[in-house]
Amino acid sequence: MTSSEPEWQRADVTLPTPWTDRVGPEDVLAEYPRPQLTRPRWLNLNGVWDYAGWPFSPEEPRPVGYGERILVPFAPESALSGIGRRDEVLWYRRLFEVPGDWRGQRVLLHFGAVDQTARVWVNNQLVATHEGGYSAFSADITDVLRAAGPQELTVRAEDRTDIAPFPLGKQRNAPGGICYTPTSGIWQPVWLEPVPGHRVTELELTPDLAGFTVFPQVTGGVEVELVVSAGGAELARVRGAAGTRLRADVPEPHWWTPDDPHLYDLTVRLLDRHGDLLDEVASYGGLRTVSVVPDAGGRPRIALNGRVTFLHGPLDQGYWPDGGYTAPTDEALRFDLEKTKEFGFNFVRKHVKVEPARWYHWADRLGLLVWQDMPSLVVSFDGPPGPAPDPVPEGKERFEEELRTMVRQLRNVPSIVAWVPFNEGWGEFDTARIAELVKHLDPTRLVVANSGINCCFSRPDLGAGDVYDDHTYVGPGEPRVQDHRALVDGEYGGLGLVLDEHRWPGPPNAYEMTAGSEELTRRYAEVSTRLAALVDELGLSGAVYTQTTDVENEVNGLLTYDRRVTKLDEAVAAEHNRAVIARGSFPAVETLKPPENPA
Known part of the structure; x- marks a missing residue:
């Protein structure tokens, strides 16, 4: 220069x-930008x-x-x-x-x-x-x-x-x-990496409660080796032909949960015909499963590791007043998730955005279950509610291609337990087919075919996916669908508070405004008390409060947009949040019975 x-x-x-x-x-x-496929040498071009x-x-x-x-x-x-x-x-x-x-x-x-x-x-x-x-x-x-x-x-x-x-x-x-x-x-981030000609190009990790199945995709080589370790101690080592899947059972398996987010270190080596090392990459994984199981009354519930687990957390938009879509630092990226844990939540819904890989790394490390939304195709918000017209064919093709890529690139993240292809009908098309596509791409996780199927631009409910997701503000919603799907309040809350020195320019908006922190705390407690009652009454499996932080003119965050002020009494909110989770978490019946015909 x-x-x-x-x-x-x-x-x-x-x-x-x-x-x-x-x-x-x-x-x-x-920081190293790809935590689940690491090599020691790289060059940051940021x-x-x-x-x-x-x-x-x-x-x-x-x-x-x-x-x-x-x-x-x-x-x-x-x-x-x-x-x-x-x-x-x-x-x-x-x-x-x-x-x-x-x-x-x-x-x-x-x-x-x-x-x-x-x-x-x-x-x-x-x-x-x-x-x-x-x-x-x-x-x-x-x-x-x-x-x-x-x-x-x-x-x-x-x-x-x-x-x-x-x-x-x-x-x-x-x-x-x-x-x-x-x-x-x-x-x-933009970065450079030196690699050998014969190398591991990608890992496909599939955990269960006993160990890992790992598919290393490679160029060249004859044999691959997988080593599973924890705390520096080797626990399992297996080998197989290059281009095949490896299975490693873990002795005395330690399951990943939000309360105990235990992660195993994984090392994958590519070997030549003499057994000499061609390439080595490091990764990590957590042992966990997610499914829908019946409670004692036969109602479908979401289960983590075979135990009914209520998912409670905020809607997380991932915007920053200084960096836009990009958090200013890795510490800042981690901060929102740390505050989510401090509020007593065990869950976060990543809303119509895909984050950098390090965000998921922190969710894995801190112990937060994640619903991952697919970013929506554009939709007009000017007309009355009702099903929006089909997106143009070019948009559908791009949506499906990027959906496939999102699932492939994030499928190793242990904290992700559900994929959400559509939100409130925004750009929605071929809902049942898209839900089946996602299930085919990743049969190990739940599919929320359309979050907010009861509102806005959503198409008629076809019963697709694993979860019926209700959006009601202020709510909480009271979904009373009886079929194979677990019931979740996928959005509720939206209680607002304006703090003039910590807000974005322009007219503030929220679903219900409060006059101060004390009133906001009281209303949060009231809404949470009603939510706890609905967990038993309806058999709810989860609830998503809007939202982690204010975002531009939306002032319904638990935190201000600049992350400097917690807007309500955190201790009171955390007590209610933990109580709701405890209310909806318990041992599960082993198998899910077919739903009875309501008629």
Whole structure:
């Protein structure tokens, strides 16, 4: 960078978090970004990049120069990026050098996520194209690297929120109400990794209550070895032919639960025909199962490890006033989950967003069950409630492709116990078929075909999936469906409190406003008392309170948007939350009887 070129500077922050001032051009999100497939050597490419961005135009010129600096991986809409505006066409550039001790290895370039489409060049050679704003992708760049000196990395991203038929979640060009500032371009970590030519490319982990089945996907090699350990002590070691599944039973298995989130260390080695090591990766997993079982009265209930377990937690949107879709630091990313535990919850619903891999790592480590939503296709909120028209075919294809990728990329996460393809009918189509598709992709978890099937833009209930999910505000809802599905209040609450020095500009909104912390605490207790009664009355299996934090103009969080203030009495709320969980958790009957015909 010459003296005439601009330096990176953080844009004005509307609402700083406790971590805002800790973010600078050095060591940006410097933790290893892929905790369930690790190698010891890697190079972080987060940091200051050259940048040029503008609104979309059909006749777009390639930039003559890069007049700005952006802090990757923060989207340009965020203050931490240093840009602070909405761009639809985005060009990024940076130089990097390959460490000398990587010589003889293949070099992989990884992107956590780029919203929505991306083309990537290294040294002016196209190495990757990608569609989908929530999925990771990689490229082997070895053959385009220069023999020595700086290497040039260029990325062009395009993001046309509200126009192109892509999964968007709650992103909108005109945020307000229940929709928020969009995210464009690179918003998850970028990094390099040296790997051998014959290597482990992916792991598929399937736990049960006795051990792990592991399918290492490899290039080359003759044999694979799996080692399971805990606390540094080896517990099991098995070998098999490359390209086959390995089964490792664990002696005296220690099950993963929210109260005791025990994780095992896994090591996978790829060997040649002489038994010599070609590649080694590390991972981790937890022994747990999830199912629907009957209670003593024959009502379907959600069970963790064969025990009926009430899932109670907040709706978690994953937005930050300084970083947008991207948490400012790994500590901040962990903070929301730690507060969720402190509130006495055992569960979180990740709402129409896919997080970076480290968010799931912290859910695994801290002990929180997770429902994972698929980001929704765009839907208009202007019309009256009622089934929305079918998405365009191009949107359906992209949705299904990204849904498949989401399940594949997150299927090893032990804390995830359910997939949620649709929310309140937003972009809903072929509901029963999509639910069956997800079950086929991952038969080990529950499927919530449409969260909020009773409201909004939802289509008629076809009985698909494993869970009937009711949304009622303030609620709690009282679903009285009697079939094979467990009953859950997938959204309720939404009690609001405005704290003027800790809120986003614009008119605040909530489903019910309170005048102060004391009133908010009282109303939370009242709603929780009713919820506890419904656990017995209806046989509820779970409840999702809206929400973890305020998000932009929504002021119905347990915490303010800047994470600086807990808005109600945490001890009172935690006591009620733990009581609800205890009310709905008990040993289960072994098998689920077919539902009786109500007629």
